[in-house]
Amino acid sequence: MNRIEWLVMYDLHRLRLLRELKHRGTLAAVGxxxxxxxxxxxxxxxILEREVGVPVIEPVGRRVRLTDAAELLVAHTERVLLELEQAEAAIAASRSSVSGQVRIATFQTAAHTIVPSALDRLADEHPGVDVSFQHVHAEHALPALLARDVDLVLYEEYPGSPVAPITNITTEHLLDDPMLIATPAAHAASSLAGLADARWAMEPSGTRAREWAAATCRAAGFEPRVAFESVDVLLHARLVAQGRAIAFLPALIANTVGEFTLTPSGASRDIRLATRTGSQANPALEAVRRALRASV
Structure with missing residues:
Protein backbone atom coordinates (compact mmCIF):
# COMPACT_ATOMS: atom_id res chain seq x y z
CA MET A 1 0.00 0.00 0.00
CA ASN A 2 1.47 3.42 -0.95
CA ARG A 3 1.19 6.46 1.28
CA ILE A 4 -1.70 7.98 -0.72
CA GLU A 5 -3.77 4.83 -0.31
CA TRP A 6 -2.78 4.71 3.36
CA LEU A 7 -3.85 8.34 3.82
CA VAL A 8 -7.26 7.65 2.27
CA MET A 9 -7.73 4.63 4.54
CA TYR A 10 -7.14 6.59 7.77
CA ASP A 11 -8.31 10.11 8.65
CA LEU A 12 -5.35 12.54 8.57
CA HIS A 13 -6.89 14.84 11.19
CA ARG A 14 -7.07 12.01 13.71
CA LEU A 15 -3.57 10.84 12.80
CA ARG A 16 -2.33 14.35 13.51
CA LEU A 17 -3.98 14.27 16.93
CA LEU A 18 -2.15 11.02 17.65
CA ARG A 19 1.12 12.60 16.49
CA GLU A 20 0.48 15.64 18.70
CA LEU A 21 -0.05 13.35 21.68
CA LYS A 22 3.33 11.72 21.05
CA HIS A 23 5.11 15.09 20.94
CA ARG A 24 3.19 16.90 23.69
CA GLY A 25 2.78 14.05 26.13
CA THR A 26 -0.73 14.59 27.52
CA LEU A 27 -4.27 15.01 26.22
CA ALA A 28 -4.49 18.30 28.11
CA ALA A 29 -1.36 19.64 26.39
CA VAL A 30 -2.74 18.65 22.99
CA GLY A 31 -6.01 20.35 23.84
CA ILE A 47 -12.68 6.58 16.34
CA LEU A 48 -9.12 6.14 15.08
CA GLU A 49 -8.82 2.93 17.08
CA ARG A 50 -11.93 1.58 15.34
CA GLU A 51 -10.48 2.57 11.96
CA VAL A 52 -7.15 0.91 12.70
CA GLY A 53 -8.60 -2.09 14.51
CA VAL A 54 -6.10 -2.03 17.41
CA PRO A 55 -5.64 0.16 20.51
CA VAL A 56 -3.57 3.31 19.95
CA ILE A 57 -3.30 4.54 23.56
CA GLU A 58 -3.13 2.78 26.89
CA PRO A 59 -3.40 4.15 30.45
CA VAL A 60 -0.29 4.57 32.59
CA GLY A 61 -1.39 5.80 36.01
CA ARG A 62 -3.25 9.04 35.40
CA ARG A 63 -1.67 9.55 31.98
CA VAL A 64 -1.75 7.69 28.68
CA ARG A 65 0.95 6.51 26.31
CA LEU A 66 1.04 5.37 22.71
CA THR A 67 0.95 1.67 21.92
CA ASP A 68 3.47 0.05 19.59
CA ALA A 69 0.90 0.19 16.80
CA ALA A 70 0.38 3.91 17.45
CA GLU A 71 4.12 4.53 17.26
CA LEU A 72 4.11 2.87 13.86
CA LEU A 73 1.20 5.04 12.75
CA VAL A 74 2.99 8.20 13.90
CA ALA A 75 6.13 7.22 11.97
CA HIS A 76 4.07 6.91 8.78
CA THR A 77 2.21 10.14 9.59
CA GLU A 78 5.53 12.00 9.87
CA ARG A 79 6.39 10.92 6.33
CA VAL A 80 3.00 12.00 5.02
CA LEU A 81 3.34 15.40 6.71
CA LEU A 82 6.83 15.76 5.25
CA GLU A 83 5.41 15.31 1.76
CA LEU A 84 2.66 17.83 2.52
CA GLU A 85 5.29 20.29 3.77
CA GLN A 86 7.26 19.86 0.56
CA ALA A 87 4.09 20.44 -1.45
CA GLU A 88 3.31 23.60 0.53
CA ALA A 89 6.86 24.88 -0.07
CA ALA A 90 6.58 24.13 -3.79
CA ILE A 91 3.28 26.05 -4.07
CA ALA A 92 4.80 29.01 -2.19
CA ALA A 93 7.81 28.94 -4.55
CA SER A 94 5.48 29.16 -7.55
CA ARG A 95 4.15 32.56 -6.46
CA SER A 96 5.60 35.69 -8.06
CA SER A 97 6.24 37.47 -4.74
CA VAL A 98 7.88 36.37 -1.50
CA SER A 99 5.34 36.53 1.31
CA GLY A 100 4.02 34.56 4.23
CA GLN A 101 4.37 34.13 7.97
CA VAL A 102 7.49 32.73 9.62
CA ARG A 103 7.51 31.99 13.36
CA ILE A 104 10.91 31.89 15.04
CA ALA A 105 11.93 30.39 18.38
CA THR A 106 15.17 31.90 19.64
CA PHE A 107 17.31 32.33 22.74
CA GLN A 108 17.90 35.56 24.63
CA THR A 109 21.21 36.82 23.26
CA ALA A 110 20.19 36.14 19.66
CA ALA A 111 16.88 37.91 20.31
CA HIS A 112 18.85 40.99 21.37
CA THR A 113 21.39 40.94 18.54
CA ILE A 114 20.93 38.69 15.50
CA VAL A 115 17.14 38.78 15.16
CA PRO A 116 16.56 42.58 15.20
CA SER A 117 19.18 43.05 12.49
CA ALA A 118 17.55 40.34 10.39
CA LEU A 119 14.12 41.96 10.85
CA ASP A 120 15.47 45.29 9.57
CA ARG A 121 16.92 43.57 6.52
CA LEU A 122 13.67 41.70 5.82
CA ALA A 123 11.61 44.87 6.13
CA ASP A 124 13.71 46.41 3.35
CA GLU A 125 14.04 43.40 1.06
CA HIS A 126 10.85 41.38 1.65
CA PRO A 127 8.12 43.48 3.29
CA GLY A 128 5.58 40.75 2.53
CA VAL A 129 7.26 38.36 4.97
CA ASP A 130 5.61 38.56 8.39
CA VAL A 131 8.01 37.42 11.14
CA SER A 132 7.18 36.78 14.77
CA PHE A 133 9.46 35.33 17.41
CA GLN A 134 9.42 34.00 20.94
CA HIS A 135 12.13 33.33 23.50
CA VAL A 136 12.34 29.55 23.95
CA HIS A 137 15.20 27.47 25.32
CA ALA A 138 16.70 24.81 23.04
CA GLU A 139 15.34 22.07 25.30
CA HIS A 140 11.82 23.11 24.27
CA ALA A 141 12.38 24.91 20.96
CA LEU A 142 13.22 21.87 18.82
CA PRO A 143 10.20 19.87 20.04
CA ALA A 144 8.11 22.98 19.29
CA LEU A 145 9.53 23.00 15.75
CA LEU A 146 8.63 19.35 15.28
CA ALA A 147 5.15 20.02 16.66
CA ARG A 148 4.78 22.87 14.12
CA ASP A 149 4.38 25.55 16.78
CA VAL A 150 7.24 27.45 15.08
CA ASP A 151 8.88 27.34 11.63
CA LEU A 152 12.52 28.06 12.44
CA VAL A 153 14.67 27.70 15.55
CA LEU A 154 17.82 29.58 16.51
CA TYR A 155 19.53 27.55 19.21
CA GLU A 156 22.89 27.09 20.91
CA GLU A 157 25.11 24.07 21.51
CA TYR A 158 27.80 24.12 24.19
CA PRO A 159 31.15 22.29 23.90
CA GLY A 160 30.80 18.62 24.77
CA SER A 161 27.00 18.77 24.77
CA PRO A 162 25.68 18.56 21.20
CA VAL A 163 21.95 18.29 20.63
CA ALA A 164 21.08 14.81 19.39
CA PRO A 165 19.84 14.67 15.77
CA ILE A 166 16.06 14.66 15.45
CA THR A 167 14.25 12.96 12.58
CA ASN A 168 12.67 15.43 10.13
CA ILE A 169 14.67 18.39 11.45
CA THR A 170 17.51 19.86 9.38
CA THR A 171 20.14 22.05 11.07
CA GLU A 172 22.95 24.29 9.86
CA HIS A 173 25.83 26.13 11.53
CA LEU A 174 25.33 29.90 11.80
CA LEU A 175 28.34 31.10 13.81
CA ASP A 176 30.83 30.28 16.55
CA ASP A 177 30.25 32.49 19.57
CA PRO A 178 33.26 32.61 21.95
CA MET A 179 32.50 32.30 25.65
CA LEU A 180 34.29 34.92 27.73
CA ILE A 181 35.07 35.14 31.44
CA ALA A 182 33.61 38.43 32.67
CA THR A 183 35.06 39.92 35.85
CA PRO A 184 34.55 43.32 37.46
CA ALA A 185 36.97 45.93 36.14
CA ALA A 186 38.91 45.93 39.44
CA HIS A 187 39.00 42.14 39.73
CA ALA A 188 40.84 40.84 36.68
CA ALA A 189 42.18 37.29 37.05
CA SER A 190 45.10 35.73 35.23
CA SER A 191 43.37 32.34 35.04
CA LEU A 192 40.03 30.67 35.69
CA ALA A 193 41.57 28.79 38.63
CA GLY A 194 42.21 32.16 40.26
CA LEU A 195 38.45 32.68 40.53
CA ALA A 196 37.84 29.62 42.73
CA ASP A 197 36.64 31.75 45.66
CA ALA A 198 34.52 34.15 43.62
CA ARG A 199 30.74 34.42 43.63
CA TRP A 200 29.27 33.40 40.28
CA ALA A 201 26.17 34.25 38.27
CA MET A 202 25.01 31.26 36.21
CA GLU A 203 21.94 29.85 34.54
CA PRO A 204 19.79 27.42 36.58
CA SER A 205 20.74 23.79 37.12
CA GLY A 206 19.56 21.46 34.39
CA THR A 207 20.26 23.89 31.53
CA ARG A 208 22.99 23.17 28.99
CA ALA A 209 24.64 26.51 29.75
CA ARG A 210 24.90 25.66 33.46
CA GLU A 211 26.21 22.16 32.78
CA TRP A 212 28.94 23.55 30.55
CA ALA A 213 29.86 26.36 32.97
CA ALA A 214 30.06 24.06 35.98
CA ALA A 215 32.09 21.47 34.06
CA THR A 216 34.52 24.19 32.91
CA CYS A 217 35.07 25.34 36.50
CA ARG A 218 35.57 21.77 37.70
CA ALA A 219 38.15 21.22 34.96
CA ALA A 220 39.99 24.23 36.43
CA GLY A 221 39.99 22.55 39.84
CA PHE A 222 37.06 24.04 41.74
CA GLU A 223 33.30 23.88 42.25
CA PRO A 224 31.78 27.31 41.45
CA ARG A 225 30.04 29.21 44.27
CA VAL A 226 26.81 30.11 42.46
CA ALA A 227 25.31 33.08 44.26
CA PHE A 228 22.93 34.19 41.51
CA GLU A 229 20.83 31.92 39.29
CA SER A 230 18.91 33.32 36.34
CA VAL A 231 18.22 32.53 32.69
CA ASP A 232 18.70 36.27 32.05
CA VAL A 233 22.26 36.61 30.71
CA LEU A 234 21.92 40.40 30.64
CA LEU A 235 21.30 40.26 34.38
CA HIS A 236 24.54 38.27 34.74
CA ALA A 237 26.34 41.06 32.90
CA ARG A 238 24.80 43.70 35.15
CA LEU A 239 25.86 41.82 38.28
CA VAL A 240 29.42 41.66 36.97
CA ALA A 241 29.42 45.37 36.13
CA GLN A 242 28.25 46.11 39.69
CA GLY A 243 31.13 44.08 41.10
CA ARG A 244 28.81 41.47 42.63
CA ALA A 245 29.69 38.38 40.59
CA ILE A 246 31.80 36.62 37.96
CA ALA A 247 30.09 35.15 34.89
CA PHE A 248 30.64 33.44 31.58
CA LEU A 249 29.28 35.78 28.90
CA PRO A 250 28.93 35.06 25.18
CA ALA A 251 30.83 37.42 22.89
CA LEU A 252 27.56 38.04 21.04
CA ILE A 253 26.44 40.40 23.82
CA ALA A 254 29.49 40.83 26.09
CA ASN A 255 30.68 43.99 24.36
CA THR A 256 27.24 45.59 24.25
CA VAL A 257 26.47 45.85 27.97
CA GLY A 258 28.29 46.96 31.12
CA GLU A 259 31.86 47.85 32.00
CA PHE A 260 33.99 44.87 32.99
CA THR A 261 37.03 42.86 32.02
CA LEU A 262 36.67 40.10 29.45
CA THR A 263 39.05 37.14 29.19
CA PRO A 264 38.76 34.28 26.65
CA SER A 265 37.68 30.98 28.17
CA GLY A 266 39.07 29.02 25.24
CA ALA A 267 35.63 27.66 24.29
CA SER A 268 32.86 28.73 21.94
CA ARG A 269 29.22 27.83 21.66
CA ASP A 270 27.81 26.79 18.30
CA ILE A 271 24.86 28.90 17.15
CA ARG A 272 22.66 26.89 14.79
CA LEU A 273 19.54 27.22 12.66
CA ALA A 274 16.96 24.45 12.53
CA THR A 275 14.02 23.96 10.17
CA ARG A 276 11.67 21.10 9.43
CA THR A 277 13.02 18.95 6.63
CA GLY A 278 11.08 19.71 3.47
CA SER A 279 10.26 23.31 4.40
CA GLN A 280 13.56 24.88 3.27
CA ALA A 281 12.27 25.50 -0.27
CA ASN A 282 9.58 27.86 1.08
CA PRO A 283 10.69 31.32 -0.21
CA ALA A 284 9.55 33.19 2.92
CA LEU A 285 11.48 30.82 5.17
CA GLU A 286 14.55 30.98 2.93
CA ALA A 287 14.39 34.80 2.99
CA VAL A 288 14.45 34.71 6.81
CA ARG A 289 17.37 32.28 6.80
CA ARG A 290 19.34 34.51 4.43
CA ALA A 291 18.63 37.56 6.58
CA LEU A 292 19.80 35.74 9.73
CA ARG A 293 23.01 34.62 8.00
CA ALA A 294 23.66 38.15 6.78
CA SER A 295 23.06 39.66 10.22
CA VAL A 296 25.99 37.75 11.75
Missing part, protein backbone atom coordinates in the same frame (compact mmCIF):
# COMPACT_ATOMS: atom_id res chain seq x y z
CA UNK A 32 -4.26 23.56 24.93
CA UNK A 33 -2.21 23.65 21.73
CA UNK A 34 -5.07 22.92 19.33
CA UNK A 35 -8.07 24.41 21.12
CA UNK A 36 -9.89 21.14 21.81
CA UNK A 37 -11.15 19.65 25.04
CA UNK A 38 -9.44 16.50 26.31
CA UNK A 39 -12.72 14.62 25.93
CA UNK A 40 -13.02 15.66 22.27
CA UNK A 41 -9.49 14.40 21.59
CA UNK A 42 -10.24 11.12 23.39
CA UNK A 43 -13.35 10.72 21.23
CA UNK A 44 -11.37 11.26 18.01
CA UNK A 45 -8.70 8.78 19.10
CA UNK A 46 -11.40 6.22 19.92
Missing amino acids: DALGYSASAISHQLA
Whole structure:
Protein backbone atom coordinates (compact mmCIF):
# COMPACT_ATOMS: atom_id res chain seq x y z
CA MET A 1 0.00 0.00 0.00
CA ASN A 2 1.47 3.42 -0.95
CA ARG A 3 1.19 6.46 1.28
CA ILE A 4 -1.70 7.98 -0.72
CA GLU A 5 -3.77 4.83 -0.31
CA TRP A 6 -2.78 4.71 3.36
CA LEU A 7 -3.85 8.34 3.82
CA VAL A 8 -7.26 7.65 2.27
CA MET A 9 -7.73 4.63 4.54
CA TYR A 10 -7.14 6.59 7.77
CA ASP A 11 -8.31 10.11 8.65
CA LEU A 12 -5.35 12.54 8.57
CA HIS A 13 -6.89 14.84 11.19
CA ARG A 14 -7.07 12.01 13.71
CA LEU A 15 -3.57 10.84 12.80
CA ARG A 16 -2.33 14.35 13.51
CA LEU A 17 -3.98 14.27 16.93
CA LEU A 18 -2.15 11.02 17.65
CA ARG A 19 1.12 12.60 16.49
CA GLU A 20 0.48 15.64 18.70
CA LEU A 21 -0.05 13.35 21.68
CA LYS A 22 3.33 11.72 21.05
CA HIS A 23 5.11 15.09 20.94
CA ARG A 24 3.19 16.90 23.69
CA GLY A 25 2.78 14.05 26.13
CA THR A 26 -0.73 14.59 27.52
CA LEU A 27 -4.27 15.01 26.22
CA ALA A 28 -4.49 18.30 28.11
CA ALA A 29 -1.36 19.64 26.39
CA VAL A 30 -2.74 18.65 22.99
CA GLY A 31 -6.01 20.35 23.84
CA ASP A 32 -4.26 23.56 24.93
CA ALA A 33 -2.21 23.65 21.73
CA LEU A 34 -5.07 22.92 19.33
CA GLY A 35 -8.07 24.41 21.12
CA TYR A 36 -9.89 21.14 21.81
CA SER A 37 -11.15 19.65 25.04
CA ALA A 38 -9.44 16.50 26.31
CA SER A 39 -12.72 14.62 25.93
CA ALA A 40 -13.02 15.66 22.27
CA ILE A 41 -9.49 14.40 21.59
CA SER A 42 -10.24 11.12 23.39
CA HIS A 43 -13.35 10.72 21.23
CA GLN A 44 -11.37 11.26 18.01
CA LEU A 45 -8.70 8.78 19.10
CA ALA A 46 -11.40 6.22 19.92
CA ILE A 47 -12.68 6.58 16.34
CA LEU A 48 -9.12 6.14 15.08
CA GLU A 49 -8.82 2.93 17.08
CA ARG A 50 -11.93 1.58 15.34
CA GLU A 51 -10.48 2.57 11.96
CA VAL A 52 -7.15 0.91 12.70
CA GLY A 53 -8.60 -2.09 14.51
CA VAL A 54 -6.10 -2.03 17.41
CA PRO A 55 -5.64 0.16 20.51
CA VAL A 56 -3.57 3.31 19.95
CA ILE A 57 -3.30 4.54 23.56
CA GLU A 58 -3.13 2.78 26.89
CA PRO A 59 -3.40 4.15 30.45
CA VAL A 60 -0.29 4.57 32.59
CA GLY A 61 -1.39 5.80 36.01
CA ARG A 62 -3.25 9.04 35.40
CA ARG A 63 -1.67 9.55 31.98
CA VAL A 64 -1.75 7.69 28.68
CA ARG A 65 0.95 6.51 26.31
CA LEU A 66 1.04 5.37 22.71
CA THR A 67 0.95 1.67 21.92
CA ASP A 68 3.47 0.05 19.59
CA ALA A 69 0.90 0.19 16.80
CA ALA A 70 0.38 3.91 17.45
CA GLU A 71 4.12 4.53 17.26
CA LEU A 72 4.11 2.87 13.86
CA LEU A 73 1.20 5.04 12.75
CA VAL A 74 2.99 8.20 13.90
CA ALA A 75 6.13 7.22 11.97
CA HIS A 76 4.07 6.91 8.78
CA THR A 77 2.21 10.14 9.59
CA GLU A 78 5.53 12.00 9.87
CA ARG A 79 6.39 10.92 6.33
CA VAL A 80 3.00 12.00 5.02
CA LEU A 81 3.34 15.40 6.71
CA LEU A 82 6.83 15.76 5.25
CA GLU A 83 5.41 15.31 1.76
CA LEU A 84 2.66 17.83 2.52
CA GLU A 85 5.29 20.29 3.77
CA GLN A 86 7.26 19.86 0.56
CA ALA A 87 4.09 20.44 -1.45
CA GLU A 88 3.31 23.60 0.53
CA ALA A 89 6.86 24.88 -0.07
CA ALA A 90 6.58 24.13 -3.79
CA ILE A 91 3.28 26.05 -4.07
CA ALA A 92 4.80 29.01 -2.19
CA ALA A 93 7.81 28.94 -4.55
CA SER A 94 5.48 29.16 -7.55
CA ARG A 95 4.15 32.56 -6.46
CA SER A 96 5.60 35.69 -8.06
CA SER A 97 6.24 37.47 -4.74
CA VAL A 98 7.88 36.37 -1.50
CA SER A 99 5.34 36.53 1.31
CA GLY A 100 4.02 34.56 4.23
CA GLN A 101 4.37 34.13 7.97
CA VAL A 102 7.49 32.73 9.62
CA ARG A 103 7.51 31.99 13.36
CA ILE A 104 10.91 31.89 15.04
CA ALA A 105 11.93 30.39 18.38
CA THR A 106 15.17 31.90 19.64
CA PHE A 107 17.31 32.33 22.74
CA GLN A 108 17.90 35.56 24.63
CA THR A 109 21.21 36.82 23.26
CA ALA A 110 20.19 36.14 19.66
CA ALA A 111 16.88 37.91 20.31
CA HIS A 112 18.85 40.99 21.37
CA THR A 113 21.39 40.94 18.54
CA ILE A 114 20.93 38.69 15.50
CA VAL A 115 17.14 38.78 15.16
CA PRO A 116 16.56 42.58 15.20
CA SER A 117 19.18 43.05 12.49
CA ALA A 118 17.55 40.34 10.39
CA LEU A 119 14.12 41.96 10.85
CA ASP A 120 15.47 45.29 9.57
CA ARG A 121 16.92 43.57 6.52
CA LEU A 122 13.67 41.70 5.82
CA ALA A 123 11.61 44.87 6.13
CA ASP A 124 13.71 46.41 3.35
CA GLU A 125 14.04 43.40 1.06
CA HIS A 126 10.85 41.38 1.65
CA PRO A 127 8.12 43.48 3.29
CA GLY A 128 5.58 40.75 2.53
CA VAL A 129 7.26 38.36 4.97
CA ASP A 130 5.61 38.56 8.39
CA VAL A 131 8.01 37.42 11.14
CA SER A 132 7.18 36.78 14.77
CA PHE A 133 9.46 35.33 17.41
CA GLN A 134 9.42 34.00 20.94
CA HIS A 135 12.13 33.33 23.50
CA VAL A 136 12.34 29.55 23.95
CA HIS A 137 15.20 27.47 25.32
CA ALA A 138 16.70 24.81 23.04
CA GLU A 139 15.34 22.07 25.30
CA HIS A 140 11.82 23.11 24.27
CA ALA A 141 12.38 24.91 20.96
CA LEU A 142 13.22 21.87 18.82
CA PRO A 143 10.20 19.87 20.04
CA ALA A 144 8.11 22.98 19.29
CA LEU A 145 9.53 23.00 15.75
CA LEU A 146 8.63 19.35 15.28
CA ALA A 147 5.15 20.02 16.66
CA ARG A 148 4.78 22.87 14.12
CA ASP A 149 4.38 25.55 16.78
CA VAL A 150 7.24 27.45 15.08
CA ASP A 151 8.88 27.34 11.63
CA LEU A 152 12.52 28.06 12.44
CA VAL A 153 14.67 27.70 15.55
CA LEU A 154 17.82 29.58 16.51
CA TYR A 155 19.53 27.55 19.21
CA GLU A 156 22.89 27.09 20.91
CA GLU A 157 25.11 24.07 21.51
CA TYR A 158 27.80 24.12 24.19
CA PRO A 159 31.15 22.29 23.90
CA GLY A 160 30.80 18.62 24.77
CA SER A 161 27.00 18.77 24.77
CA PRO A 162 25.68 18.56 21.20
CA VAL A 163 21.95 18.29 20.63
CA ALA A 164 21.08 14.81 19.39
CA PRO A 165 19.84 14.67 15.77
CA ILE A 166 16.06 14.66 15.45
CA THR A 167 14.25 12.96 12.58
CA ASN A 168 12.67 15.43 10.13
CA ILE A 169 14.67 18.39 11.45
CA THR A 170 17.51 19.86 9.38
CA THR A 171 20.14 22.05 11.07
CA GLU A 172 22.95 24.29 9.86
CA HIS A 173 25.83 26.13 11.53
CA LEU A 174 25.33 29.90 11.80
CA LEU A 175 28.34 31.10 13.81
CA ASP A 176 30.83 30.28 16.55
CA ASP A 177 30.25 32.49 19.57
CA PRO A 178 33.26 32.61 21.95
CA MET A 179 32.50 32.30 25.65
CA LEU A 180 34.29 34.92 27.73
CA ILE A 181 35.07 35.14 31.44
CA ALA A 182 33.61 38.43 32.67
CA THR A 183 35.06 39.92 35.85
CA PRO A 184 34.55 43.32 37.46
CA ALA A 185 36.97 45.93 36.14
CA ALA A 186 38.91 45.93 39.44
CA HIS A 187 39.00 42.14 39.73
CA ALA A 188 40.84 40.84 36.68
CA ALA A 189 42.18 37.29 37.05
CA SER A 190 45.10 35.73 35.23
CA SER A 191 43.37 32.34 35.04
CA LEU A 192 40.03 30.67 35.69
CA ALA A 193 41.57 28.79 38.63
CA GLY A 194 42.21 32.16 40.26
CA LEU A 195 38.45 32.68 40.53
CA ALA A 196 37.84 29.62 42.73
CA ASP A 197 36.64 31.75 45.66
CA ALA A 198 34.52 34.15 43.62
CA ARG A 199 30.74 34.42 43.63
CA TRP A 200 29.27 33.40 40.28
CA ALA A 201 26.17 34.25 38.27
CA MET A 202 25.01 31.26 36.21
CA GLU A 203 21.94 29.85 34.54
CA PRO A 204 19.79 27.42 36.58
CA SER A 205 20.74 23.79 37.12
CA GLY A 206 19.56 21.46 34.39
CA THR A 207 20.26 23.89 31.53
CA ARG A 208 22.99 23.17 28.99
CA ALA A 209 24.64 26.51 29.75
CA ARG A 210 24.90 25.66 33.46
CA GLU A 211 26.21 22.16 32.78
CA TRP A 212 28.94 23.55 30.55
CA ALA A 213 29.86 26.36 32.97
CA ALA A 214 30.06 24.06 35.98
CA ALA A 215 32.09 21.47 34.06
CA THR A 216 34.52 24.19 32.91
CA CYS A 217 35.07 25.34 36.50
CA ARG A 218 35.57 21.77 37.70
CA ALA A 219 38.15 21.22 34.96
CA ALA A 220 39.99 24.23 36.43
CA GLY A 221 39.99 22.55 39.84
CA PHE A 222 37.06 24.04 41.74
CA GLU A 223 33.30 23.88 42.25
CA PRO A 224 31.78 27.31 41.45
CA ARG A 225 30.04 29.21 44.27
CA VAL A 226 26.81 30.11 42.46
CA ALA A 227 25.31 33.08 44.26
CA PHE A 228 22.93 34.19 41.51
CA GLU A 229 20.83 31.92 39.29
CA SER A 230 18.91 33.32 36.34
CA VAL A 231 18.22 32.53 32.69
CA ASP A 232 18.70 36.27 32.05
CA VAL A 233 22.26 36.61 30.71
CA LEU A 234 21.92 40.40 30.64
CA LEU A 235 21.30 40.26 34.38
CA HIS A 236 24.54 38.27 34.74
CA ALA A 237 26.34 41.06 32.90
CA ARG A 238 24.80 43.70 35.15
CA LEU A 239 25.86 41.82 38.28
CA VAL A 240 29.42 41.66 36.97
CA ALA A 241 29.42 45.37 36.13
CA GLN A 242 28.25 46.11 39.69
CA GLY A 243 31.13 44.08 41.10
CA ARG A 244 28.81 41.47 42.63
CA ALA A 245 29.69 38.38 40.59
CA ILE A 246 31.80 36.62 37.96
CA ALA A 247 30.09 35.15 34.89
CA PHE A 248 30.64 33.44 31.58
CA LEU A 249 29.28 35.78 28.90
CA PRO A 250 28.93 35.06 25.18
CA ALA A 251 30.83 37.42 22.89
CA LEU A 252 27.56 38.04 21.04
CA ILE A 253 26.44 40.40 23.82
CA ALA A 254 29.49 40.83 26.09
CA ASN A 255 30.68 43.99 24.36
CA THR A 256 27.24 45.59 24.25
CA VAL A 257 26.47 45.85 27.97
CA GLY A 258 28.29 46.96 31.12
CA GLU A 259 31.86 47.85 32.00
CA PHE A 260 33.99 44.87 32.99
CA THR A 261 37.03 42.86 32.02
CA LEU A 262 36.67 40.10 29.45
CA THR A 263 39.05 37.14 29.19
CA PRO A 264 38.76 34.28 26.65
CA SER A 265 37.68 30.98 28.17
CA GLY A 266 39.07 29.02 25.24
CA ALA A 267 35.63 27.66 24.29
CA SER A 268 32.86 28.73 21.94
CA ARG A 269 29.22 27.83 21.66
CA ASP A 270 27.81 26.79 18.30
CA ILE A 271 24.86 28.90 17.15
CA ARG A 272 22.66 26.89 14.79
CA LEU A 273 19.54 27.22 12.66
CA ALA A 274 16.96 24.45 12.53
CA THR A 275 14.02 23.96 10.17
CA ARG A 276 11.67 21.10 9.43
CA THR A 277 13.02 18.95 6.63
CA GLY A 278 11.08 19.71 3.47
CA SER A 279 10.26 23.31 4.40
CA GLN A 280 13.56 24.88 3.27
CA ALA A 281 12.27 25.50 -0.27
CA ASN A 282 9.58 27.86 1.08
CA PRO A 283 10.69 31.32 -0.21
CA ALA A 284 9.55 33.19 2.92
CA LEU A 285 11.48 30.82 5.17
CA GLU A 286 14.55 30.98 2.93
CA ALA A 287 14.39 34.80 2.99
CA VAL A 288 14.45 34.71 6.81
CA ARG A 289 17.37 32.28 6.80
CA ARG A 290 19.34 34.51 4.43
CA ALA A 291 18.63 37.56 6.58
CA LEU A 292 19.80 35.74 9.73
CA ARG A 293 23.01 34.62 8.00
CA ALA A 294 23.66 38.15 6.78
CA SER A 295 23.06 39.66 10.22
CA VAL A 296 25.99 37.75 11.75
